[in-house]
Amino acid sequence: MPSTPPQSERPRRRAFDWPTAILIVIVVSAASYVLWRDGFARFLDVVIADADLFAWMLPNLLAGCLIAALITVLLPRDTIVRWVGKDSGLKGILIAAGAGVIVPGGPFTIYPIAAAFVGMGADAAAVVALITSWTTIGLSRALVWEMPFLGFDFVLWRWIGALPLAVLAGLIVRIIEQQLRPGSKP
Template structure:
């Protein structure tokens, strides 16, 4: 659990806290720390649910079936399935990233997981329907989605070629 990335994040956090304390005062550090802990309290239940779902995937889904659908030998169709999964995943990164990790543990390959995350990021249905179509002209949203449509699959194909 304690790896280089975690240590780097701790060092950056402490450095930022020290910089705020020196430049803006230590009372500001306490205020920001309280705000940060409040944010963690709001996010923690969502993260825990996402992690639970992700850890349940490998138990509930047969590895051979998942590998057949979105594994390394699933071809471009497997990447299309992964992109569709990414498009329909509701919620934010608290759900998407644990689900992608669960897909990997259940037999998906890295290309499918990255395709799923990229599709969620580029054209998640939840965001597109609720936010974009509410505020932007439909033709603009349609054009944006149309342009983005092949990108997750192309990324997945590139990852499989590089591996």
């Protein structure tokens, strides 16, 4: 029976780690301070407002995670590795930057998609290019918000200035990764 190729070398994350512990300490400290400074009524108002925000965010986050899960099912892993993997070179960064331009949605969509790509073997440089182009260019934001308010000329000039940023960010990450790899020459 033929052996299956090894999965991505991405280490598994634990559910509770140092960043989580630090965040919990900050939240408990802030909550204690509000309780001490403003009293229980204000503390309860803040907790209720935060619960409302959480209730609003949860369906959006679940939808983003569902989209990311479907991407992992619909796109073959070897295709992702070939297009935007460690050996994809400048082509992978350009593909990822182009994908970031057209991906719609907000952070609830892009970050689960980026995490899915990393889990499927995408290079960190390509994922940085994806997120950077989504942040700086974003076709859906340009069509809905920028063009009606600022006009096509402004959007065109902004895109001309912003597109190299995503590619540059990906190239910088690629160079740093190559310097940090064992066996690479400085």
